[in-house]
Amino acid sequence: xxxxxxxxxxxxxxxxxxxxxxxxxxxxxxxxxxxxxxxxxxxxxxxxxxxxxxxxxxxxxxxxxxxxxxxxxxxxxxxxxxxxxxxxxxxxxxxxxxxxxxxxxxxxxxxxxxxxxxxxxxxxxxxxxxxxxxxxxxxxxxxxxxxxxxxxxxxxxxxxxxxxxxxxxxxxxxxxxxxxxxxxxxxxxxxxxxxxxxxxxxxxxxxxxxxxxxxxxxxxxxxxxxxxxxxxxxxxxxxxxxxxxxxxxxxxxxxxxx
Amino acid sequence: xxxxxxxxxxxxxxxxxxxxxxxxxxxxxxxxxxxxxxxxxxxxxxxxxxxxxxxxxxxxxxxxxxxxxxxxxxxxxxxxxxxxxxxxxxxxxxxxxxxxxxxxxxxxxxxxxxxxxxxxxxxxxxxxxxxxxxxxxxxxxxxxxxxxxxxxxxxxxxxxxxxxxxxxxxxxxxxxxxxxxxxxxxxxxxxxxxxxxxxxxxxxxxxxxxxxxxxxxxxxxxxxxxxxxxxxxxxxxxxxxxxxxxxxxxxxxxxxxxxxxxxxxxxxxxxxxxxxxxxxxxxxxxxxxxxxxxxxxxxxxxxxxxxxxxxxxxxxxxxxxxxxxxxxxxxxxxxxxxxxxxxxxxxxxxxxxxxxxxxxxxxxxxxxxxxxxxxxxxxxxxx
Ligand SMILES: Cc1cc2nc3c(=O)[nH]c(=O)nc-3n(C[C@H](O)[C@H](O)[C@H](O)COP(=O)(O)OP(=O)(O)OC[C@H]3O[C@@H](n4cnc5c(N)ncnc54)[C@H](O)[C@@H]3O)c2cc1C
Numbered sequence: 130x131x132x133x134x135x136x137x138x139x140x141x142x143x144x145x146x147x148x149x150x151x152x153x154x155x156x157x158x159x160x161x162x163x164x165x166x167x168x169x170x171x172x173x174x175x176x177x178x179x180x181x182x183x184x185x186x187x188x189x190x191x192x193x194x195x196x197x198x199x200x201x202x203x204x205x206x207x208x209x210x211x212x213x214x215x216x217x218x219x220x221x222x223x224x225x226x227x228x229x230x231x232x233x234x235x236x237x238x239x240x241x242x243x244x245x246x247x248x249x250x251x252x253x254x255x256x257x258x259x260x261x262x263x264x265x266x267x268x269x270x271x272x273x274x275x276x277x278x279x280x281x282x283x284x285x286x287x288x289x290x291x292x293x294x295x296x297x298x299x300x301x302x303x304x305x306x307x308x309x310x311x312x313x314x315x316x317x318x319x320x321x322x323x324x325x326x327x328x329x330x331x332x333x334x335x336x337x338x339x340x341x342x343x344x345x346x347x348x349x350x351x352x353x354x355x356x357x358x359x360x361x362x363x364x365x366x367x368x369x370x371x372x373x374x375x376x377x378x379x380x381x382x383x384x385x386x387x
Numbered sequence: 388x389x390x391x392x393x394x395x396x397x398x399x400x401x402x403x404x405x406x407x408x409x410x411x412x413x414x415x416x417x418x419x420x421x422x423x424x425x426x427x428x429x430x431x432x433x434x435x436x437x438x439x440x441x442x443x444x445x446x447x448x449x450x451x452x453x454x455x456x457x458x459x460x461x462x463x464x465x466x467x468x469x470x471x472x473x474x475x476x477x478x479x480x481x482x483x484x485x486x487x488x489x490x491x492x493x494x495x496x497x498x499x500x501x502x503x504x505x506x507x508x509x510x511x512x513x514x515x516x517x518x519x520x521x522x523x524x525x526x527x528x529x530x531x532x533x534x535x536x537x538x539x540x541x542x543x544x545x546x547x548x549x550x551x552x553x554x555x556x557x558x559x560x561x562x563x564x565x566x567x568x569x570x571x572x573x574x575x576x577x578x579x580x581x582x583x584x585x586x587x588x589x590x591x592x593x594x595x596x597x598x599x600x601x602x603x604x605x606x607x608x609x610x611x612x613x614x615x616x617x618x619x620x621x622x623x624x625x626x627x628x629x630x631x632x633x634x635x636x637x638x639x640x641x642x643x644x645x646x647x648x649x650x651x652x653x654x655x656x657x658x659x660x661x662x663x664x665x666x667x668x669x670x671x672x673x674x675x676x677x678x679x680x681x682x683x684x685x686x687x688x689x690x691x692x693x694x695x696x697x698x699x700x701x702x703x704x705x706x707x708x709x710x711x712x713x714x715x716x717x718x719x720x721x722x723x724x725x726x727x728x729x730x731x732x733x734x735x736x737x738x739x740x741x742x743x744x745x746x747x748x749x750x751x752x753x754x755x756x757x758x759x760x761x762x763x764x765x766x767x768x769x770x
Contacts, residue, residue, distance in 0.1 A: 163406075202403030317410065319441040320454030323403045 130184035130279075133241035134175035135232055135262070136204050138196040139165040139252040148353045155252065155353065162196070164203030167247025170308040173315040174277060175245045176208040182279060185210040187239050191220050191228045197331060205326035206318035213239070217335030224346025229261030234339040237266060242302045243284075248273055248309050263305040270305040271298050275312050392684060396691045401463050404445065404456070408467030411440045416471025423597040424742060427589075429476045431512070431554065437480055438509030442468065444483060448491075451499060452507035458698040462639050462691075469643035472739055474746035475597025477640070482551035485633045486513035486559045489574045489625045493617030502557060502576055514555035516546040516577075516603060517626065523548070524759050526626060527568035529561055531605060533575060533615075540564075540615065542575060542608045545587070552601025553589045555579065560605070561626060564619045572622035576614040583608035594745035631704055633754045634711040635694055641714025641750050642686040648718075648725035648743045649679045656728055672728060679721045686710075686717040705767040708760040715750035715757060722747045 140146065141161040149156045164172060175186045188204040190196055194216045205212055215231045223231060236244055246259040263270035275295075276287035279302075288296040289309055318326075336344050365372045365379075380387045397405075415436055416429075423429040437443035438452070446461035447453020454460060461484075468477045483506050490502050505511040522528035531544025542562050552558070558577045565571035577584055587602040617625060653676055656667035666672045690713075693706035722744040726733035733740050751757035 198399050198402075202399065202406070206403060317407045317440045318403065320400075320404050320407075320445050320456045320460060321449050323400045323407075324455065326403075327400065 130178065130182045130243065131239065131241050132175050132178055132184055132186045133189060133236050133239060133244040134168075134171050134186060134204070134209065135189050135244065135246040135258070136164045136168040136172055136200065137247070137250045137252075138162050138190060138192045138199045138203075139250055142166055142251060146355070148355055152353050153351060162199055164199060165247055165251035167249055167251070167308055167310070169203070169247070169315045170310070170312045171245035171247045171306075172204050172207055172209060173313045174306070174308055176316075177313065178243070178245075178277075178279060179208070179210075187241065188212040189215070189232050189235050189239075191215045191223065191231050193221060194333060197333070200331065201326045201329070202318065202323060205329045205331070206323040207316060208322070209329075211330040212332075214331060214333045215335065215339070216333055217337070219336040219341075219344055222346060223336075223344040224348060225255050225257040226261055226347055227344030229258045229265060230341055230344050231336060231339060232258065233262045233265035234341055235334075236262065238339065243279075244268075244303075244305045246305060246307050248307050259305055259307040266303070266305075268303045268305055269300050270307065271300075272307040273309040274306050275309050277306060277312065390684065393687060393691055396459055396695065397463070400456075401459055404441075404460055405463045405467055407440065408442050408464050409470065411437065411442045412468050412471035415440075416468065416473060416476055420472035420476065420597075424473050424475055425596070427591075427596050428554075428599055429473070429479060429597045433476070434480060434509035434512060436509070438507065443480060443509055444507045447487070447503075447507055451491075451503040458635070458694045459691075461636070462694060465636055465639040466643045466646075469640065469647055472647070472742075473597045474640070474644065474743070475595040478595055479551055479598040481636065482515065482555075483507070483513045484636060485515040485550075485629060486555075486557075488629045488632060489559050489616050489622075490576065492628060493574065493621055493625050498576075498613070498616065506557070511556035512551050512554050514549050514551040514558050514601075515629075516549045516552065516558045516560045518546060518548050520545055520547050520602070524756055526561070526572075526623065529563055529572060531560065531562045533562035533564050533573060533610070535564075536609075538612050540575065540610045540612070542577065542583075542605045542610055544605050545603065546605075547602040548590065549601045549603055550598055552603055553586055553599035555601075558603070559616070561622050567620070569623045570620045572626075573619050574616040574622045574625060575610050576616060577605070577608055577610055578614075581608050581610065593748050594742070595749060596742075627704075630755060631697065631707050634707045634760075635690070635697065635703075637750055637754045638686070638690040638693070638707065638710040638714040641711070641718040641747070642683055642690060644743050644747050644750075645679070645683050645686065645714075645718045645721035648722045648740050649676070649683060651739050651743075652676065652679070652725035652728040655732075659730075666728070675724050675728065679724055682717045682721055686714045689713050705764055708755075708763040711754070712751070712757055712760045712764075715747075718747040718750055 140157055141163050144160045147156045179186050186209045188209045190200050200212045213235050249256040271286040273288050274286045275289045278285050283301045285299045365375050441454050442464050445454035445456040445464050449455035506513045533540040533542045556579045560575050560577050563571050564573040583606040585604045587604045590600045656672050659666045690710040693703050693710045696703040725740040726744050729740050732738050
């Protein structure tokens with residue numbers, strides 16, 4: 130089976146986000162970068178699918194050329210076989226639709242039958258690209274998947290909906306599967322695999338190589354600002370019973386949340 | 388402490404592996420560190436978990452289940468696992484690092500295939516048994532005897548201060564096969580269920596609480612010739628080779644301990660207030676922190692440079708002896724000052740620096756004492 134996975138390099142979930150001084154975006158300089166949290170589930174599920182059904186996994190990343198190191202450690206070292214890093218200036222400045230166009234074109238060229246993506250990127254959290262890829266390819270898409278299986282050319286995916294309701298979706302390949310927290314427990318890369326990952330094929334291409342001329346963002350972002358600082362915590366003194374009473378009073382009368 | 392000073396020693400594979408080790412320490416050790424230290428043991432299952440994550444034996448050959456990495460991958464694991472907050476756990480997991488080298492270096496391939504994979508997979512615990520109640524620094528004074536009896540040896544004697552000895556499934560034991568002080572020593576693998584072998588007691592210690600330390604008794608333990616490692620008389624030389632790696636890892640533990648204490652002290656100094664300001668604003672405290680940071684880097688510099696010699700296959704006995712002594716002094720001083728910065732809280736069992744300060748006391752003793760290291764260094768000076 131020819132399996133694809135889209136993996137975006139984003140700041141680590143523990144990173145302290147800084148805003149660029151001109152408010153034009155987030156400053157990732159000096160931040161620890163990794164394959165995003167939800168994309169980690171996608172990488173893991175792609176590898177598990179390969180292990181269960183044979184075949185090969187290709188990772189697709191739109192990002193900076195310096196993301197190579199992180200694609201190697203965060204995808205190739207885990208068992209992904211090869212990677213495509215789309216990293217020219219056009220790609221770096223592509224918005225969600227442009228990114229989806231680039232990924233869809235690369236996925237098509239690679240001949241994938243199934244593609245895993247994360248539910249959202251850890252940085253901007255737009256959740257747009259997966260659906261757009263499916264649309265551009267004319268494939269089905271299942272979002273927020275927490276359980277997944279393939280049999281022959283059909284798949285069954287469980288979706289987590291609100292209030293704990295589960296929806297089971299089945300269909301046939303090709304499909305874009307968008308992975309949710311809880312789908313799997315991503316493995317640790319093994320040291321021998323980390324070292325072998327240095328020699329796995331990774332092709333760096335640009336928008337032109339995919340025959341795409343215009344992938345520029347269709348909207349622009351500005352005026353980034355940090356969230357307002359949290360007000361200081363209040364500690365309620367006293368024994369448990371009276372503290373609980375006071376807490377309920379504060380929640381009702383001051384915070385007005387109950 | 389962020390610095391690009393030592394980047395030259397670490398490549399992308401070390402950085403990626405550091406993330407793996409850090410995640411393991413954060414997820415699998417840190418949440419339980421205090422409980423394990425107070426209980427005097429970490430769960431046996433941790434060996435297998437560590438093996439599965441690839442952090443148990445990073446610089447052991449892949450053919451036997453190790454990670455196939457280099458000396459610096461081992462250093463990365465030593466540094467990052469320490470961040471889990473339990474030195475005892477780190478050294479307990481690490482006992483294979485001193486127990487297996489004689490088997491790897493002197494053993495036959497059949498012996499390696501038999502003894503190493505279960506240990507590297509975390510299914511069995513290995514320990515090294517050299518020290519005896521009557522002798523430690525003076526290894527040539529080992530009195531535990533192995534007497535040939537047909538296709539077996541009968542081993543009798545006692546060993547003490549043995550890391551992981553309480554739970555070990557196999558022990559690499561140094562025993563006397565003839566009276567020659569140096570040429571009469573030979574390694575044997577003693578297995579836990581061999582009749583005559585017993586754990587006399589589990590020892591209570593100043594630090595390293597989560598690591599079990601044993602006194603062991605050997606009462607005519609019948610050990611087949613197949614468990615003799617190398618020819619008779621090859622033990623002393625093998626042990627000397629073993630020491631280099633052991634001392635390097637103790638030196639690494641020294642700066643790792645110190646760095647953990649420093650990080651705790653820095654964070655505390657930035658939030659603890661006295662006389663209307665955070666204590667980090669007092670020059671006495673700021674300068675302490677500056678000195679601590681400098682000492683830690685000096686220790687890393689010496690240790691990494693010695694490790695690079697080992698990695699290149701060059702002799703490094705003297706350099707490693709210097710690195711170990713320096714690291715032990717740095718760990719002592721930095722942990723002491725970290726306790727000082729914490730004030731009364733630093734003397735309380737609930738503060739992390741209290742534990743680190745106790746753990747640091749081992750460094751000038753274990754793996755060859757400070758005095759023995761100085762003898763090695765002095766000999767190199769021709770005095
Ligand atoms: C927590 C812990 C874990 C250990 N784990 C292990 C283990 O797993 N396996 C193992 O085999 N051993 C282990 N040891 C033992 C350790 O290696 C010895 O304690 C150490 O080598 C010192 O030996 P000793 O205790 O017999 O001290 P001694 O050799 O009796 O030394 C006592 C003092 O005399 C000094 N001295 C001795 N000879 C000289 C000399 N020539 N010149 C100057 N001064 C000298 C020493 O430096 C020391 O200060 C462990 C020890 C500890 C504390």
